[in-house]
Amino acid sequence: MGIVALRPVRDADLDALFAQSRDPASVRMAAFTVEDPDDRPAFDARLARLRGSADVVLRAVTWNGALVGSIGSFVVDGDTEITYWIDRTAWGRGIASAALAFLLDLVTVRPLHARVATDNAGSLRVLRKAGFEIVGVETSFANARQAEIEETLLRLE
Secondary structure, X not given: OOOEEEEEOOHHHHHHHHHHHHOXXXXXXXXXXXXXXXXXXXXXXXXXXXXXXXXXXXXXXXXXXXXXXXXXXXEEOOEXXXXXXXXXXXXXXXXXXXXXXXXXXXXXXXXXXXXXXXXXXXXXXXXXXXXXXXXEEEXXXXXXXXXXXXXXXXXXX
């Protein structure tokens, strides 16, 4: 599988992370994305805000030393949620599962929450493998699909 590691996000990572976040297939799969993935100023402002927030843990995901994505946690309405984005070229290699295991060691708050498009079987598998339990579904607007879709809600105690 190779070596998966987490490290702080560096300024030098931003171009690659922006490129990853614009991949059309990845955006469609993630579904619940920013309104305009091609808006670089909005991306830079969002990353600056996240990197500067005490409520956010944001890490770069590397595989064999190469940047392949990001993972983190943030607080919404008092709940700590996790999020991750792995470059599509690295899907199916266990990288998201390994990165999530490292994040769960780093972020000790419980419960942790996650949300995923119900048809995103890969992310559901990663979350369930890490111990997240499905606690519900809801219909939410997905920017990437410009439609209301089913979203699965998960929690890790």
